Amino acid sequence: MNKSTNKEPGDKESRSLNFIEHIIEEDIRNNKNEQRVHTRFPPEPNGYLHIGHAKSICLNFGLAEKYNGLCNLRFDDTNPLTESVEFVDSIKEDVRWLGFNWEERLYFASDYFEKFYEFAVFLIKKGKAYVCDLNTEQIAADRGTPTRPGNESPYRNRTPEENVDLFRRMREGEFKNGERVLRAKIDMASPNMHMRDPVMYRIIHAEHHRTGNKWCIYPTYDFAHGQSDSIEKITHSICTLEFEVHRPLYEWFIRELEIFPSRQIEFARLELNYTIMSKRKLMQLVDEGYVNGWDDPRMPTISGLRRRGYTPEAIRSFAERVGIAKRENVIDVALLEHTIREDLNKKATRLMAVTDPLKLVITNYPEGGSEELEAPLNPEDPDAGTRKFSFSRELYIERDDFMEEPPKKFFRLAPGREVRLKYAYIIKCVDVVKDSTGKITKIHCVYDPETRSGTPGSTRKVKSTIHWVSAPHAKPARFRLFDRLFRKEDPDDVEEGKDFKSSINPGSLRVVEGYITPGTDPLNPLDKFQFERLGYFCVDPVSTCDKPVFNRTVTLRDAWAKIKNR
RNA sequence: UGACCGAUGGUGUAAUGGUAGCACUGCAGAUUUUGGUUCUGCCUGUCCAGGUUCGAGUCCUGGUCGGUCAACCA
Numbered sequence: 001m002n003k004s005t006n007k008e009p010g011d012k013e014s015r016s017l018n019f020i021e022h023i024i025e026e027d028i029r030n031n032k033n034e035q036r037v038h039t040r041f042p043p044e045p046n047g048y049l050h051i052g053h054a055k056s057i058c059l060n061f062g063l064a065e066k067y068n069g070l071c072n073l074r075f076d077d078t079n080p081l082t083e084s085v086e087f088v089d090s091i092k093e094d095v096r097w098l099g100f101n102w103e104e105r106l107y108f109a110s111d112y113f114e115k116f117y118e119f120a121v122f123l124i125k126k127g128k129a130y131v132c133d134l135n136t137e138q139i140a141a142d143r144g145t146p147t148r149p150g151n152e153s154p155y156r157n158r159t160p161e162e163n164v165d166l167f168r169r170m171r172e173g174e175f176k177n178g179e180r181v182l183r184a185k186i187d188m189a190s191p192n193m194h195m196r197d198p199v200m201y202r203i204i205h206a207e208h209h210r211t212g213n214k215w216c217i218y219p220t221y222d223f224a225h226g227q228s229d230s231i232e233k234i235t236h237s238i239c240t241l242e243f244e245v246h247r248p249l250y251e252w253f254i255r256e257l258e259i260f261p262s263r264q265i266e267f268a269r270l271e272l273n274y275t276i277m278s279k280r281k282l283m284q285l286v287d288e289g290y291v292n293g294w295d296d297p298r299m300p301t302i303s304g305l306r307r308r309g310y311t312p313e314a315i316r317s318f319a320e321r322v323g324i325a326k327r328e329n330v331i332d333v334a335l336l337e338h339t340i341r342e343d344l345n346k347k348a349t350r351l352m353a354v355t356d357p358l359k360l361v362i363t364n365y366p367e368g369g370s371e372e373l374e375a376p377l378n379p380e381d382p383d384a385g386t387r388k389f390s391f392s393r394e395l396y397i398e399r400d401d402f403m404e405e406p407p408k409k410f411f412r413l414a415p416g417r418e419v420r421l422k423y424a425y426i427i428k429c430v431d432v433v434k435d436s437t438g439k440i441t442k443i444h445c446v447y448d449p450e451t452r453s454g455t456p457g458s459t460r461k462v463k464s465t466i467h468w469v470s471a472p473h474a475k476p477a478r479f480r481l482f483d484r485l486f487r488k489e490d491p492d493d494v495e496e497g498k499d500f501k502s503s504i505n506p507g508s509l510r511v512v513e514g515y516i517t518p519g520t521d522p523l524n525p526l527d528k529f530q531f532e533r534l535g536y537f538c539v540d541p542v543s544t545c546d547k548p549v550f551n552r553t554v555t556l557r558d559a560w561a562k563i564k565n566r
Numbered sequence: 567u568g569a570c571c572g573a574u575g576g577u578g579u580a581a582u583g584g585u586a587g588c589a590c591u592g593c594a595g596a597u598u599u600u601g602g603u604u605c606u607g608c609c610u611g612u613c614c615a616g617g618u619u620c621g622a623g624u625c626c627u628g629g630u631c632g633g634u635c636a637a638c639c640a
Contacts (some may be wrong), residue, residue, distance in 0.1 A: 016580050016588085044640050079639065136638055145636050147568040181638055191569040193636050202638035221640050244571060245635050266571085268633095273577085279640095321589060323579040325572095328633060332577050335590050345603060380603070411601070420599055453599065465599045533600045559601040562592095 018324035020059070020265055024067055024236060033235045037069030040107075040234050041095065042225065044076045045087035045209075047279040048294040048301045049094045051315070051336070052270040058319035059267070060238055061100040072232055073102035077110045078224045080208035088209070090294070094302040099312045105232075109224045110210045112231055116219045117171065119227060119257055120182060120200060124163045128256050129200060130156055131166040132183045139181070142188075143196050149189035150196045156185060170203055173216045177203050182217075186252065194249045198222055226250040229262035237262045240269040241326065270322060271330045274484040275300045276491050276500055290504060291485070297540075297551050298485040298508050308482065309528055309538030309553030311347075314340040333484065337554045344528060344536045344553070349377050349384070352422065352467040353531035353550075355479045355514040357396035359442040359471065362427060365393040370470070373453065375423040389517045391424050394471040396515055398534075401466040402443060404432055409563050411463040413443070420465040422532060426451040426458075467532045474515035477548045480540065481510040516548065523548050530556075 017025065028035045039060040043053065064071035073095060077083050095102070123129040132155045134142065144150030158166070170180055182201035190196055200223035205216045219227075229237045237250075244266045254261050271277060277300060285291045285299070294301050297308035305315065318339040322331050370392040378384040397413070406414040413419045418428045431444035450457035484505055488494075491503040516531070525541040535555035543549040 018579085042640095046640080076640065082639075139638075140636075143636060145568085148636095150636090178638065183638095193569090196636090199638050204638085218638090220638070225640080241571075242634060243640090245569085248570095268572090321578080323589095325579070327572050327578095329578060332590065335578075338590060341602090350600085379600085409601090422599060424599095458599075462599085464601075467600075530600085530602085533602070535602095556600075556602045561601090563601080 019326065020063065020236070020238065020267065020324055021066075023265060024063065027235070028067070036233075036235055037064060037067040038071070038233060038235045039064050039069065039238060040072040040074050040229065040232060042074045042076045042228070042239075043091050044079070044082075045084065045091060046079070046082040047087060047283055048090050048303055050277055050279075050282065050299075050301045051272065051275075051305065051318075052277045052300075053094075054098060054302060054315050055270040055319045055322060056238070056240075057095055057098055057100060058316055059324060062319075063236070063238075069235075070105065071100070071102065072105040072107055072234070074107040074228060074232070075109065076221070076225060076228070077108055077208070077210065078218050078221065080204060080206040080218065083209055085209050090303065094306075097306060097312060098302065098315060107228070107232060108210055109219075109228050110208060112224075112228055113211060113215055113219070115231060116224060116227055119259075120167065120219075120223070121164060123184065123200075123256060124167060124182075125160050126256065127160055127185065129182055129184050130158050130163050131170065132156070132181050132197075133179070134181075135178060139199070143193065144188070146191075146193060152188050153183070153197065156197070167201075170201070170217050171215070173205070175203055177205055179203060184223075184249075184253070186249075192245060192248055194222070194246055195252070198249060222246060222249050223253065226253055226262065226264070227257070227259070229264075230254055230257075230259040233260050234262040237264045239264060239266055241266050241328075266326065267324050268326055268328050271328070272300065272333050272336065273330050273489040274333050274486050274491070276486070281500060284501070285485075288501075290501065297480070298482055306526070307538075307540065307551065309344075309526070309536060309551055310340050311343050311528075314343040317343065330490075340536070340554055341557070344530065346380055347378075348528045348530040348536055350375070350379070350532050351517055351529045352389075352469055353477065353479070353514060353516040353534065353537075354396045354398050354467070354469045354474075355481070355512050355531075355534060356399040357469075357514050358399040358402060358440065360395045360397050360427075360468070361442060361444050362393050362395070362447045363430070363444050364446045367393060369393060370472070373423050387519060389519055390470045390473045391421075392470045392472055395421070395468045396471055396474060397421075397466055397468045399440075402429070402440070404440065409560075412466055413445075413464075418462050420451070420462050421447075421468050422465050423453045424468070425449070425453075426460060426462055467534075469515045469517050471515075473518055475518045475548070477514060477516045477550060479512050479514055479537070480549065480551050481512060482552055483508050483510070516550075521545065528553070 041057050041060045061071045132153045142151040181199045183197045184200055186195045188196045199220050201217045201219055204218050207213055247264050250264050295303035295307045318336050370390050372388050373391050374386050374388050376386050402413045413429050415429050420426050425447040427445040427447045429445050433442040435441050485508045486503045487505040488503040491500040494502050523539045525539055527539045530536050536553040537550040540549040540551050
């Protein structure tokens with residue numbers, strides 16, 4: 001039973017389908033493929049997965065789930081030069097982490113190499129493929145242009161017998177790289193460049209990460225992808241728009257091979273503003289040291305987002321909201337940030353931390369004294385319980401929460417002003433201490449002992465409540481404050497002679513030292529917190545008990561920042 | 567200058583030929599011991615020109631704009 005036939009009348013949300021779901025439901029109505037829905041996620045293991053892949057993963061696995069079907073994980077590993085097990089492993093980890101399960105259906109195109117070889121021989125014997133001795137440049141030159149037809153290869157009319165023999169010798173390693181290729185015999189005058197006798201096999205004497213040195217000829221994408229789909233009886237082969245022009249070829253091979261007809265459907269890939277999604281460019285950022293690896297929290301990779309503190313739930317929610325369509329689109333990163341705030345608001349334990357400490361002394365509080373206070377672990381979740389922590393005479397507050405000469409809309413602490421210390425007392429600033437350079441080093445306040453949180457005196461209204469950490473109890477911590485990696489909405493929009501790297505935001509990583517309230521041990525990697533009023537943070541894997549390191553996932557929405565920047 | 571694909575608020579995405587809806591963003595207000603959350607309200611949209619029809623975002627024709635395609639990458 002699938003959701004779409006289960007709808008309640010008036011349940012508008014589940015009634016709106018994307019265009020792929022429309023196709024699938026029509027196929028089901030028409031009894032196509034015995035109403036089977038079988039998709040696949042087909043990454044090439046030549047890089048790390050990014051948020052754009054997450055969209056595709058959620059689509060493919062999501063569709064299978066929705067229509068009670070299956071989704072395979074298949075590595076499209078037909079190019080030994082660029083692929084590696086490192087990438088295979090990271091991709092598997094990322095898909096699993098996102099919450100999807102391919103069960104026993106983990107496949108590799110390389111597992112089908114023998115089958116592809118047989119397919120090729122079949123086409124050769126049918127007179128639909130031939131071995132061509134032209135080199136890359138000659139083939140390219142003969143292919144023509146989109147507006148001019150190409151020329152037929154002089155080797156085009158070799159006999160099937162000769163072709164079979166030549167192809168066998170290619171496999172046997174008789175020829176050097178690039179010396180010969182196997183081409184489909186289609187139409188050199190086709191308006192579709194991909195139909196102009198495309199290359200099916202090329203000679204690459206290189207070790208493959210799975211098949212080792214067994215092969216020295218490798219199928220191209222066009223002669224591997226659709227064939228793999230067909231072998232796996234994929235019903236809906238979903239890919240991105242740039243493969244649209246390949247579809248006639250995809251269908252040509254299936255028809256000539258007389259194999260199971262998978263259907264290719266294209267959708268628009270995800271683009272995010274202030275972000276690049278090209279694998280090549282991401283690799284450049286890694287290789288040239290602009291970031292600290294594929295899992296740098298500023299990277300749009302799944303591993304980067306994970307280390308940044310994103311949750312699978314947030315990413316899946318994001319993938320759901322961006323929608324599926326055929327028009328090119330650029331999603332606002334604000335939507336991604338919204339989904340992680342939404343998820344973490346429900347889940348994250350609240351704690352107080354100060355990232356830019358300013359000493360505050362409560363002059364009328366007993367010297368050496370302290371007391372214990374209590375606060376909810378998560379106000380959104382009453383069942384989460386409470387935590388206890390200490391208050392004392394000397395505290396740290398956020399430097400931003402004090403201004404000597406406050407502008408009109410500034411509600412926080414200032415000379416002569418009152419604010420509430422969250423979960424503690426109302427205090428009033430009575431003095432400001434500066435060093436010889438004029439920098440504020442300390443502020444003096446008095447507190448009102450009648451206003452302790454939870455007591456009747458605490459109900460007095462003040463303009464603002466600020467967070468703090470008790471200085472003698474404070475635990476030093478490092479905070480990595482991330483900002484967007486690029487300062488331009490479209491990082492590729494650069495002046496002549498420059499590239500996307502000139503759009504990099506020099507301030508994308510700020511590391512600061514501050515304090516957190518103690519009592520949070522043990523801190524496990526990727527544990528998530530909301531530091532009240534600051535944002536959501538997670539524990540970085542390099543963190544130690546002595547020196548916790550937090551990555552800021554995202555700030556809280558900040559009304560004051562907006563006012564301030566006007 | 568060819569073929570193919572696409573075009574709905576600022577950004578995305580819906581709407582058997584029948585009231586253009588939803589989300590994000592932005593703005594305004596209410597609530598609030600997080601300038602958070604929550605709640606309420608508001609702004610802004612069918613690329614253009616014709617045609618078919620009682621009725622067009624939807625169908626047809628022509629244009630405009632954008633994208634893709636000339637790797638032995640995927």
